[in-house]
Amino acid sequence: MSGLYVHIPFCESKCGYCDFYSIKRYKDSGFASDFVDTLTTEITQKSYLFKNQTVNTVYFGGGTPSILPLDDLERIFRAISDNYNLAPIVSNSNLSSIDSPLSSLECTLEINPEHATDEYFSHLQRLGFVNRLSTGFQAMTDNGLRYLGRRHTVKDNYRYIELCRKYNFNNFSVDYIFGYETLDDFQIEDAFRYFIDEGIPHISAYSLGIEDNTPFMLKLRKGEIHKMDDDFYLRQFLLIHDILESNGYNHYEISNYSLPNLHSRHNSNYWESVPYLGYGPSAHSYYDGSRSWNARTLQQYHRQIAEHQLFEENEILTPDDAFNEYIMLRLRTRKGIDIEYLTLHFSNYIEHFNKILRRRDLIEYLEVNDGYVRLNINGLFISDHIISEFFV
Numbered sequence: 001m002s003g004l005y006v007h008i009p010f011c012e013s014k015c016g017y018c019d020f021y022s023i024k025r026y027k028d029s030g031f032a033s034d035f036v037d038t039l040t041t042e043i044t045q046k047s048y049l050f051k052n053q054t055v056n057t058v059y060f061g062g063g064t065p066s067i068l069p070l071d072d073l074e075r076i077f078r079a080i081s082d083n084y085n086l087a088p089i090v091s092n093s094n095l096s097s098i099d100s101p102l103s104s105l106e107c108t109l110e111i112n113p114e115h116a117t118d119e120y121f122s123h124l125q126r127l128g129f130v131n132r133l134s135t136g137f138q139a140m141t142d143n144g145l146r147y148l149g150r151r152h153t154v155k156d157n158y159r160y161i162e163l164c165r166k167y168n169f170n171n172f173s174v175d176y177i178f179g180y181e182t183l184d185d186f187q188i189e190d191a192f193r194y195f196i197d198e199g200i201p202h203i204s205a206y207s208l209g210i211e212d213n214t215p216f217m218l219k220l221r222k223g224e225i226h227k228m229d230d231d232f233y234l235r236q237f238l239l240i241h242d243i244l245e246s247n248g249y250n251h252y253e254i255s256n257y258s259l260p261n262l263h264s265r266h267n268s269n270y271w272e273s274v275p276y277l278g279y280g281p282s283a284h285s286y287y288d289g290s291r292s293w294n295a296r297t298l299q300q301y302h303r304q305i306a307e308h309q310l311f312e313e314n315e316i317l318t319p320d321d322a323f324n325e326y327i328m329l330r331l332r333t334r335k336g337i338d339i340e341y342l343t344l345h346f347s348n349y350i351e352h353f354n355k356i357l358r359r360r361d362l363i364e365y366l367e368v369n370d371g372y373v374r375l376n377i378n379g380l381f382i383s384d385h386i387i388s389e390f391f392v
């Protein structure tokens, strides 16, 4: 089992909070062809690394993948299918319901709401290989969207859902941001009531972070926006958790909720330490106990691939790194740490692990049952702090 991630590093503008690597390009403006040439070369170059793997998930993320003409997306996917052993593809139109067999390929495409048109969706449906969609709604008021620096409107969000239904893309996810000054609890209740009524299969809810080198950091320094306190974040985090869990959603990772069996298989593979390869500028890979990175900027990336360099950097995980990584990935999830697995694979760390587990200041945030150690809902909210306490 393995996954592939393709990073499309272009956006039409920069959202206020975003610190992903992306450069400004306009949709269908003919900019993509050199990039797609390099990307398909990279996909071919790296294929021998996974010659014994079956690929179960492919994820087109960014940036803004929907900025690419769909013919280019098809060219990228053909390079993948010609060079890797893909699990069988069940196209969205052949799915009688929203169940996609776990043995089939999950192929996700991120689409920005403003790019959702009849023409785009019908072309995508004809291509047949994308069977899961993900989009950043981020807010369900036009004020909220303006605050966050998004290019679309709430009307675009509504149209997006209509098109998903019309073209039978029934396995899809929406992102939502909370924890900023103009967002009140009533707006959250309205947004999530709408999501529930529409039966949105998967929702990712992120608290707004103000990162270095973002437009928001600049505004924060100038006093044009304000950071909220932890109580405000916690209240909105719990509000979303309560609304969704009481309506049948499974809160399966800090920021992710799904209806039964509709979790993101691609992201779940990351948390299960399943090997993956990443393509495109700044993409990461993980396989054979090592982590690797591509060059960060587009220019350096073109050079890296032209020089037949598989990665810009590569790091073999030490036993300590592997333990820390297992703790970090598994405590993010509601499934948690499998004690039997820990005993089998990290026996040298069990004494250290149990010592931290018994700490009085942490005990109120942890649950131990059914052979698993996991964070409870208050623990999930401060997961970074608790996870770091377990590190060696």
Ligand code: SF4
Pocket (backbone or CB within 6 Å): 010, 011, 012, 013, 014, 015, 018, 019, 020, 022, 062, 063, 064, 112, 136
């Ligand atoms: S949030 Fe998405 S669309 Fe906005 S700048 Fe970042 S990658 Fe681009």
